[in-house]
Amino acid sequence: MPPQSKKRHLWPRVRSLFGGRRSTVDDSHQDANASQVVNAVVGLTQSDPASARSVPSLLLPAGSLTPQSHESPPPIHQSQSESEIVDSLQCLALSTPRNQGLLQSPQPLATLQSYDHLARPTNHGRTTSFLSGASGFQMGDIQYIDAPNAHVTVHTGGDRPIDGWEMLLKHTAADALHNSRARYDAPKCDEDTRVEVTSEIMEFIDNSDGPRRLLCMTGAAGSGKSALEQTIAEICSRKGSLASSYFISATDPNRNTVNPVIPTIAYQLGRGNPPVKQLIKAAVEDDPLIFSQSLEDQITTLIVKPFKHLSNAGLDLGTLPYAVLIDGLDECKSEDSQAELLTSIRKCLLVDWLPFRIFIASRPEWAIRTALKPGGHLHQLAYHIQLSDQYDATGDMRRYLRRRFEDIGLSIGDPHWFTEGNIETLVQAASGQFIYVATVYKYISERGASPVERLKIVLTWTPREGQKTRPFEALDKLYTNIVLAAKKAYEAVDSHNGRDFLLLLRAYHVNLASVQIYGDDVSLPAGRFSVGWLGLEDRAEENLVSDLHSLVRFDSTSYLQLYHKSFSDFFGAESRAGDLFVSEALVYAHLSKCFMQRIINGQVDFDSVPDILQLPLRQTTMDQVELAVDYLPSILSSAAVAIDAFDDAIADFAQNGGWHKIDSMLPLLYHTGKSPTLRRFKMWTGKLRQFVDNVSSQKPEVVAAVNEFVVKWEGYEKEWRDELTKNKA
Numbered sequence: 001m002p003p004q005s006k007k008r009h010l011w012p013r014v015r016s017l018f019g020g021r022r023s024t025v026d027d028s029h030q031d032a033n034a035s036q037v038v039n040a041v042v043g044l045t046q047s048d049p050a051s052a053r054s055v056p057s058l059l060l061p062a063g064s065l066t067p068q069s070h071e072s073p074p075p076i077h078q079s080q081s082e083s084e085i086v087d088s089l090q091c092l093a094l095s096t097p098r099n100q101g102l103l104q105s106p107q108p109l110a111t112l113q114s115y116d117h118l119a120r121p122t123n124h125g126r127t128t129s130f131l132s133g134a135s136g137f138q139m140g141d142i143q144y145i146d147a148p149n150a151h152v153t154v155h156t157g158g159d160r161p162i163d164g165w166e167m168l169l170k171h172t173a174a175d176a177l178h179n180s181r182a183r184y185d186a187p188k189c190d191e192d193t194r195v196e197v198t199s200e201i202m203e204f205i206d207n208s209d210g211p212r213r214l215l216c217m218t219g220a221a222g223s224g225k226s227a228l229e230q231t232i233a234e235i236c237s238r239k240g241s242l243a244s245s246y247f248i249s250a251t252d253p254n255r256n257t258v259n260p261v262i263p264t265i266a267y268q269l270g271r272g273n274p275p276v277k278q279l280i281k282a283a284v285e286d287d288p289l290i291f292s293q294s295l296e297d298q299i300t301t302l303i304v305k306p307f308k309h310l311s312n313a314g315l316d317l318g319t320l321p322y323a324v325l326i327d328g329l330d331e332c333k334s335e336d337s338q339a340e341l342l343t344s345i346r347k348c349l350l351v352d353w354l355p356f357r358i359f360i361a362s363r364p365e366w367a368i369r370t371a372l373k374p375g376g377h378l379h380q381l382a383y384h385i386q387l388s389d390q391y392d393a394t395g396d397m398r399r400y401l402r403r404r405f406e407d408i409g410l411s412i413g414d415p416h417w418f419t420e421g422n423i424e425t426l427v428q429a430a431s432g433q434f435i436y437v438a439t440v441y442k443y444i445s446e447r448g449a450s451p452v453e454r455l456k457i458v459l460t461w462t463p464r465e466g467q468k469t470r471p472f473e474a475l476d477k478l479y480t481n482i483v484l485a486a487k488k489a490y491e492a493v494d495s496h497n498g499r500d501f502l503l504l505l506r507a508y509h510v511n512l513a514s515v516q517i518y519g520d521d522v523s524l525p526a527g528r529f530s531v532g533w534l535g536l537e538d539r540a541e542e543n544l545v546s547d548l549h550s551l552v553r554f555d556s557t558s559y560l561q562l563y564h565k566s567f568s569d570f571f572g573a574e575s576r577a578g579d580l581f582v583s584e585a586l587v588y589a590h591l592s593k594c595f596m597q598r599i600i601n602g603q604v605d606f607d608s609v610p611d612i613l614q615l616p617l618r619q620t621t622m623d624q625v626e627l628a629v630d631y632l633p634s635i636l637s638s639a640a641v642a643i644d645a646f647d648d649a650i651a652d653f654a655q656n657g658g659w660h661k662i663d664s665m666l667p668l669l670y671h672t673g674k675s676p677t678l679r680r681f682k683m684w685t686g687k688l689r690q691f692v693d694n695v696s697s698q699k700p701e702v703v704a705a706v707n708e709f710v711v712k713w714e715g716y717e718k719e720w721r722d723e724l725t726k727n728k729a
Contacts, residue, residue, distance in 0.1 A: 163285075164284030168267055168280065168284050171260055171263040172267045178234065178245040182556075189228060189396075194227075198232065201385070204359075207357075210357075212383045214382040215357070215382065216384050217385040217386075219388045220388045221363060223433055228387075230327075236325070242321055243269055248261075250332075251560070256331060257333050257337065258295060258337040262298040262303070265303070265324065279310070283301050284302070290302065299349065303348070317353070317354065318355050320355055323359065326359070327361045329368055335366050388432060398427050401427070408444070418455060426458070433475060436475050444458065483571075486547035486548045490544060490546075496543075509568065510587045511529050512560045526541040526560055527541070534591075591635050592632065592650075596632065600661070602625045602661065626665070632662075633686075634687045636691040637688075654705040678717070684713075691706075
């Protein structure tokens with residue numbers, strides 16, 4: 001049979017969009033008019049090519065229309081596919097009330113007059129009316145565009161100064177997407193590895209008729225969950241079924257909380273679908289504070305209601321992308337937030353009429369473990385894959401190492417540089433954790449290193465034959481030796497003489513999680529932390545980790561990034577790190593010494609200057625000294641249990657007049673006559689009192705001088721508070 005005209009295929013779909021929308025003309029007339037619109041969109045109308053070219057602009061979202069002057073040529077629109085045309089008509093249909101006809105015959109009109117009586121409000125607060133006899137004009141925030149037999153006036157809403165889509169973008173985490181630049185070269189499964197589990201996951205996602213809509217995959221650290229999630233995201237993206245992906249990262253402050261999760265998912269749902277985008281945009285404009293509300297309300301407002309609107313309008317939601325992927329739930333700050341996200345997903349998204357198939361990967365931590373266990377709220381609703389227990393990855397790890405070792409052999413010109421026995425030893429040492437072989441490969445293949453020598457080093461660290469191995473013993477051995485080698489290399493450099501590599505590395509590690517200052521979390525970019533807090537030279541952090549690139553790096557914002565969370569677990573636990581362990585208290589003790597040194601080196605004789613505000617001190621230096629004074633009591637309080645590590649520094653600080661300098665600065669910092677600064681001063685004296693009380697029994701001679709000033713400053717606090725109360729009266 002000869003091919004049928006596109007408009008014959010397209011017209012039934014268009015008419016179905018506007019079914020039930022009656023106008024003052026009869027059905028045949030409406031069909032004829034609508035047919036002309038379709039012809040114009042497809043490009044079949046020959047009588048007025050200019051009008052035909054301008055019709056696609058009619059289908060743009062309200063508020064995005066741009067009037068064209070008669071002198072300038074009309075915009076050139078690329079030809080649209082049938083699905084694109086229908087998508088645009090769906091967007092137009094959704095903005096038109098059901099009791100209003102889309103098309104009306106033009107009526108003669110001698111002069112332009114008010115048509116407010118013809119206008120009817122839409123669900124979004126805008127107004128659509130159908131005019132005749134005039135075209136191509138704009139009045140204030142009203143724009144009028146015409147097409148053959150269809151005339152649309154769009155009220156852009158002058159009372160809407162907010163752009164909902166732009167506001168949504170400000171609350172998203174761009175780095176969380178599976179294809180973000182921040183996740184370039186993210187771990188994923190080789191083509192012939194993890195085949196069985198990948199097939200099981202894809203079978204679940206593609207089974208739209210399955211009884212369960214949520215798949216939860218749990219597994220131990222390093223078992224390959226993120227690589228599987230990345231692989232699934234790429235497969236779904238190629239198939240066109242990926243609705244959204246979100247990769248949480250404990251080491252990235254932009255995506256280690258639940259705050260951007262729902263806005264980022266909503267962004268992905270709307271970016272490729274104009275009707276969804278318009279509905280989400282309108283929802284934000286109607287409630288700009290939605291991002292500060294509960295996750296349940298965010299999901300309802302930004303996802304559920306827009307999709308309900310589409311469903312009520314007759315759109316088959318089953319034709320939309322449906323795979324929603326969330327990786328690393330356990331890496332989200334706060335177990336309560338993790339639990340809230342799971343509960344909100346259960347309440348809002350696991351409903352029959354929504355098309356979504358949701359895949360969440362996580363370590364078996366408290367939130368997801370309790371939700372999935374018998375009696376948990378997801379036990380009956382979720383399909384659960386226990387990766388570490390259900391799948392043996394040893395065969396995949398052999399293939400992984402063999403392929404990469406063969407590639408190294410090609411690059412060094414020695415295909416026999418390794419043996420199958422070497423691979424088998426490494427696979428057995430991995431204890432089922434893919435992260436082990438991945439870390440081994442990173443270490444062996446580092447640029448400038450000898451693969452042969454590094455392979456020999458790694459092999460000497462594996463457990464002895466027949467030894468009963470703890471799950472992470474081999475991984476801990478690998479981490480230990482990589483860190484020890486980096487320590488040796490760092491401390492061998494003359495300019496690093498006297499520096500404690502492990503202490504500094506642990507300080508950056510603590511800063512990554514956040515330093516506690518008067519109960520608040522403070523985390524700084526590594527550059528500012530190096531210079532402002534540790535008193536090191538610029539870019540000192542890069543030298544510190546130069547031999548640790550198989551484990552850590554600094555990202556573009558200068559925050560420490562760990563390739564795997566398991567290294568953070570190792571480095572922060574004495575039972576695993578052993579002699580490499582440095583307690584947080586020792587880090588705070590070192591920070592205390594750095595802050596006291598900064599105060600002493602302020603190069604200002606505070607006692608000789610009558611007006612502290614006139615000090616000839618550079619603002620940056622002044623700011624650093626003020627910060628040291630302000631933070632010191634909180635830092636000292638956190639370091640109290642490690643007093644033996646810095647009692648000499650406290651004595652030197654007193655001997656060099658450090659407490660006198662602080663006494664001279666206090667009026668500038670806290671005697672401002674304002675309640676907030678006075679409250680801060682009370683916290684300041686309180687933390688210093690806490691430090692004195694905690695160490696007085698151990699080091700009475702050290703804290704004697706400190707206590708003298710604390711008593712004096714507590715008197716300041718009372719005096720200034722009485723003065724503030726008197727001034728208010």
